[in-house]
Amino acid sequence: MYSIGTISARTGVKVPTIRYYEEIGLMPAAGRSSGNQRRYDGRGLDRLHFISHARGLGLSLEAIRHLLELSDKGRDCADAHQIAARHLSDIRARIARLQKLEAELERLSHSCDHAPGAPCGLIEALGDHGQCLGDH
Amino acid sequence: MYSIGTISARTGVKVPTIRYYEEIGLMPAAGRSSGNQRRYDGRGLDRLHFISHARGLGLSLEAIRHLLELSDKGRDCADAHQIAARHLSDIRARIARLQKLEAELERLSHSCDHAPGAPCGLIEALGDHGQCLGDH
DNA sequence: ATAGAACCTCTAGTGACTAGAGGTTCAAGA
DNA sequence: TCTTGAACCTCTAGTCACTAGAGGTTCTAT
Structure with missing residues (x-):
């Protein structure tokens, strides 16, 4: 015990x-x-x-x-496989979404030239979804 | 308004x-x-x-x-870029982790031959971390 | 016998909302 | 001007998967 x-x-x-x-x-x-x-x-x-x-x-x-x-x-494993399959497709969807976010965020970071005194391009871009490619 | x-x-x-x-x-x-x-x-x-x-x-x-x-x-955008960079590396870490899980789960699903009457290999594998490759 | 590590229950907090109760205000049509 | 009903208000409680803390009890090793 x-x-x-x-x-x-x-x-x-x-x-x-x-x-x-x-x-x-x-x-x-x-x-x-x-x-x-x-x-x-x-x-x-x-x-x-x-x-x-x-x-x-x-x-x-x-x-x-x-x-x-x-x-x-104890038996009939079809249901178990279905649960696993659902989870797997969920994982894949999450990966795909995160990869989109990764690309988008990287792009936004480059939209700023760090000019002193000028507003930050990254912050501007965050305020304006129109600049975006994806559908997040 | x-x-x-x-x-x-x-x-x-x-x-x-x-x-x-x-x-x-x-x-x-x-x-x-x-x-x-x-x-x-x-x-x-x-x-x-x-x-x-x-x-x-x-x-x-x-x-x-x-x-x-x-x-x-209104100014000094270095902090903003740091936040974005941190988030970006967080996203990348999450992608890497999910890809590991994807591979592992796919492997576990194949560890069952669906023999009628036999215990489900998937469920057995879930109970036994020793069978795993990763470190989840 | 005693010290202190490990255990017990209970309540409340986390993040980012969502749902519902019960009541009030707004805008459009008659 | 009156009425209808959609939209608004506040407040409380619930979601998921835990985590933290208070205040008290039991176990185990010396």
């Missing part, structure tokens, strides 16, 4: 975060010691590893909750 | 969001009609355009607040 501090150290998930996961039902209510402290077994540790890993991949807690349910039920 | 609804329509910023910007001091407190409704002039509209554009580029309200101060003071 592990204390909350132990599984925190093993998974890298902070102690208050573990309690938060329990509060929202992502982690099952842990067993308690005689003095009311949480005690976890290997399954609890595994589950927290799963959550931590999926969070690291950027999945929302809602998606993880869904994945955990599928895992608990 | 424009009503809050009018500048909302012109900038695409929702009405409650404009009130929120005023509450946190990003928009100056607007003048009022005799019946206590907000009234904006061209400067208010410009300022909201600026904020909306910068938000669209992904800048935080804190960064925008800073930029607005620089703009109000």
Whole structure:
């Protein structure tokens, strides 16, 4: 049996975060010691590893909750793949958007010649969307 | 003079969001009609355009607040460029991270052969960080 | 037995909004 | 001038995924 501090150290998930996961039902209510402290077994540790890993991949807690349910039920992985596919396309969309912003911001930075006394071209450009190429 | 609804329509910023910007001091407190409704002039509209554009580029309200101060003071654009540069490197870091996640998630999806009855390889892989390449 | 690290619950705060309740004002048409 | 209803007002509370702090209790090692 592990204390909350132990599984925190093993998974890298902070102690208050573990309690938060329990509060929202992502982690099952842990067993308690005689003095009311949480005690976890290997399954609890595994589950927290799963959550931590999926969070690291950027999945929302809602998606993880869904994945955990599928895992608990034990079969039919089509749904799991759908969740992963949705997340993947979401990631790709975010990359595309960030790349547009990157280009735009770089362009705006170059629209200023740093002339002393003159207004900053970058600030002007921020005020005037008309100068922009993209649709942000 | 424009009503809050009018500048909302012109900038695409929702009405409650404009009130929120005023509450946190990003928009100056607007003048009022005799019946206590907000009234904006061209400067208010410009300022909201600026904020909306910068938000669209992904800048935080804190960064925008800073930029607005620089703009109000009117000269020395080095600080503005520093803010933009910081944001640009932040965007690049986020792109790099998302690209890692993309690769990892794609790999995990392929680690399942969809055999009926067998446990889902994707879910197994999510539980076991040891299988991973990256450091997410 | 004791010290102090780790644990407990509870409340409140973060960023950037969004939603809703309950009430008031404005502008256009009759 | 009156009426209608769209737009406005303030205030509170909720979102996501935590994080911080107060004030108190339990565990573990010496």
